[in-house]
Amino acid sequence: MTVALAGCSGSDGGDVTLTLVAADYDPEGGDSTKRYWDGVAEAFEAENKGIKVDVTIHDWKDVDREVAEMVEAGKAPDIAQIGAYADYAADGKLYSVDEMLSIPVQANMLAPLAEAGEVGRVSYGIPFVASTRLLFYNQKLFTQAGLEPPKTWDGIETAAKALKARGVKYPFALPLGNEEAQAETMMWMLSNGGGYTDSVGTYTIDSEQNVQVFGWLRDTLVGEGLTGPVAPAELDRKPAFTAFANGEVGMLNGHPSLLQQAGKKGVKVGMVPLPGPKGKARSSMGVADWMMGFKQNGHASEIGKFLDFAYSDENVLKFADEYDLLPVTVSASEAMSADPAHKDLWPFLAALPESTLYPVGKTSWAKVSESVKKQIGTAVGPNGDPTGTLTAIGREASAMENAE
Missing domain, CATH: 3.40.190.10 (Periplasmic binding protein-like II)
Incomplete structure (x- = not known):
């Protein structure tokens, strides 16, 4: 009315x-x-x-x-x-x-x-x-486990295994549920030098770098049981942040709002740039x-x-x-x-x-983002197929772009 x-x-x-x-x-x-x-x-x-x-x-x-x-x-x-x-x-x-x-x-x-x-x-x-995104870690949990902040993917894996051994509920929280999967996806793509698009703005969703990072997530973080009791495809950002603020998460990719949320619960937060395979990611996500x-x-x-x-x-x-x-x-x-x-x-x-932003100037981006939200979580599941999932999303993105 x-x-x-x-x-x-x-x-x-x-x-x-x-x-x-x-x-x-x-x-x-x-x-x-x-x-x-x-x-x-x-x-x-x-x-x-x-x-x-x-x-x-x-x-x-x-x-x-x-x-x-x-x-x-x-x-x-x-x-x-x-x-x-x-x-x-x-x-x-x-x-x-x-x-x-x-x-x-x-x-x-x-x-x-x-x-x-x-x-x-x-x-x-x-x-x-x-906002920009950094890797957040629980300082108390890291100190108790004698851990240094991770600088590489191997460092993430080592820290997550140590935290799991100490009974941390979510050694690394990986929210690839519908709420904001497109953001978590982009952070990991950037960590391996990939992204949604190339330097001239063409979609590259199924690039070798992107497939590689989701293969690593499936085989290492998820496959080794390091992401907690909720499957990444079912974990939304809000409950992941709440779990971090409750002291139940060792590491996750966070944005500034989480500082305040965690601080209210007395959780001391450490922050580092998102690691790549061999060191700091080339670009952060904005x-x-x-x-x-x-x-x-x-x-x-x-x-x-x-x-x-x-x-x-x-x-x-x-x-x-x-x-x-x-x-x-x-x-x-x-x-x-x-x-x-x-x-x-x-x-x-x-x-x-x-920082690198979403390709928001593309008229297809809203639909591509929805496609990522719905599908990407399956790529890291027990029977996940990163190549197939990213190829399917990429094919849809190219079709939408060609229809513009």
């Missing part, structure tokens, strides 16, 4: 209700994300009479699908904060960034992230929040989540006013503080880099400029 009313109200100069659909960042499954956006909306409405903002929050497992279904049903939200934008841009459903944001707000976006929001050299995706404005209801001006407000330093830093994530604006990043209170995040900030 809200969407239908919003679609009718803007053209005659009356009150406008903007619909915002956003992803849930609360690691405990609470309502902190909803409270954040409700607070932003309330403050915005107080300064902008005649514009209301209706907020809906969905779990990361569901939010991209929920928005896709809304768009398919002809009920697109005015604003979506989700994982991918390019397919909507290619279909002509999004406002360009310069149709929404003021010039000062556009200019304040970190350049590498802003450039990742382009399709055909036109910006449609606005980076919302960023992630930017995306904000976009849909054309359907014709609210470019109102959307722009709200997003200009949402991207103030106060709001950007408040959200980053809440979840230990990285801001996407120059001014907020500089403030975080200068504030000793954020010292724990400095390694993540330092890794961001040289």
